[in-house]
Amino acid sequence: MSTPRRTTNDLRLGLLRQPATVLFGPGQRHHLARLIPAFGSRALFCTDERMAADPVYRELVAGVEDAGTKVTTYARVEPDLPRQDLEAVARAHDADEFDVVVAVGGGSVLDFAKVAAILLAHGGEVAALYGENVVPAAGLPLITLPTTGGTGAEATCISVVYDDALGMKVGIASPWLEAAATIIDPELTLTCPPSLTTATAADALTHLVEAFTARAKNPTSADIEAHLYVGKNLLADTWARQGLRLVGEAFPRMAADPNDLAARSDTMLAAFSAGLAINTAGTAAAHAIQSPIGALTRTAHGIGVGALLPYVLRFNLPTRTEELAEIADLIGVAAPGASTEATAHAAVEGIESLLATIGCPSDLAALGLRPEHVDHVADQAVLATRLTANNPREMDRDDVVRILEHAIAGDRSWWT
Ligand SMILES: [Fe+2]
Incomplete structure (x- = not known):
């Protein structure tokens, strides 16, 4: 067998994509109430059933509402991210109904919110976004709060959804999926199974x-x-x-x-x-x-x-x-x-x-x-x-x- 070829970074290239604001630390989730008004006063929160029932989540939302933000919660994110669920959310709301999308959960919840923020802004079908650099423009601003430690989905601009017509998972990768801000609070992982x-x-x-x-x-x-x-x-x-x-x-x-x-x-x-x-x-x-x-x-x-x-x-x-x-x-x-x-x-x-x-x-x-x-x-x-x-x-x-x-x-x- 010939010696496998080794590749090196001859260009000395560096490339970074990240949320514009990154706040890290135990207890920092409470800063969310102060962060949201920079984007507007109406927020769609995306989470799953387990998190929605958690007192930590309810306390977080109460703090945001007390600060004057109108919160609507979508709590039915499924682990596999069926394409239809995303399209149903986009159909259920008007394009100008929210100023910002907030995702509180694991990788699936964060991935769901990335695509929901695009669909809420532009409408259309999820399948039209499949692939690399296909998303046409920025969606609603997105704030991510990961609750697992983790998938890194709070930082990445890719989302993987399940398309039942194709019978497979498909990636949507675009810089437009990058969150505007992420708050990474390790206390949120303490209840992780x-x-x-x-x-x-x-x-x-x-x-x-x-x-x-x-x-x-x-x-x-x-x-x-x-x-x-x-x-x-x-x-x-x-x-x-x-x-x-x-x-x-x-x-x-x-x-x-x-x-x-x-x-x-x-x-x-x-x-x-x-x-x-x-x-x-x-x-x-x-x-x-x-x-x-x-x-x-x-x-x-x-x-x-x-x-x-x-x-x-x-x-x-x-x-x-x-x-x-x-x-x-x-x-x-x-x-x-x-x-x-x-x-x-x-x-x-x-x-x-x-x-x-x-x-x-x-x-x-x-x-x-x-x-x-x-x-x-x-x-x-x-x-x-x-x-x-x-x-x-x-x-x-x-x-x-x-x-x-x-x-x-x-x-x-x-x-x-
Ligand atoms: Fe992975």
Whole structure:
């Protein structure tokens, strides 16, 4: 086998997209009442049933109303984001009925509100927005408050919706989906159920690693205009490094005590950092391969990408040895004096250990994936070219099959 080609950021490119205002800290959700009037006095709040019934949510809304904002709540956001739900919201309200959209919830709620803000402003069909850079113009201003730590959806300008006519999830990616402001309050994660904490933390770790090890694309100016994801770049790296430095200590502390607010806070800052990193670098093979597995096994996105990540990294290691060695250092598992290659191996094992600490399965059999599913999953995964093109090592269908076979068997002796 020939040596896999290594890509480097020869342009020394950096690209960052983020909400204009970012407020982070325990208890900062109460600042929402003071933030909304900058956009107007009529707000549509989007959330889900669990959050709407939570006294923390009711107290938040009461504070906003006391400050003079008229609040309408849509509390029926479903995890899969059916396209029809978004269109129903747009039909139920006039274009000039709200000044601002506020999203309080996990990744699905935040993704829902991103698209709702566009549809409320412009009307039309969700399907007309599918793809990259298709959204025609800004929607209503959006404020995001994440309640999981997390998907990073508070920072990203992509939304994934489910289209039943197509029978698949479809992405809508546009800078117009970027929130005007985000308030990241770690206290909101204290009531997050354990399974959701595991899934979202695994997702955040996968985002950090996939952004930091992504292919460097050295895009032209036209490429940057046409595509949101420019691959590994200096500014995404900065945020990925910050997140990776945090998770090495935060995950074990959060697993030992879910009520450890400092650990929750560090995890949420890492998840936000991860969101900024993937918002321009993009994600890669673990995300491409998870999508068909999630559809087949009905397992959470974060669990799927987390279970896949160590096997994807074993495949990518020859092209990203230096970056993985740096990750080992950032998460605190690098041994002094060890070779770069040995340190890169330690990073993969350290990532495995962090995933196990937060309760993420270490093989795909635990998700219900069986050898007879491999062909179908590989066929579907290679169709996600936006993601596979971002993988640092060239990956064809046979490579995906190899990764899946080792991942189903839980084969940790496999190194490429
Ligand atoms: Fe993800």
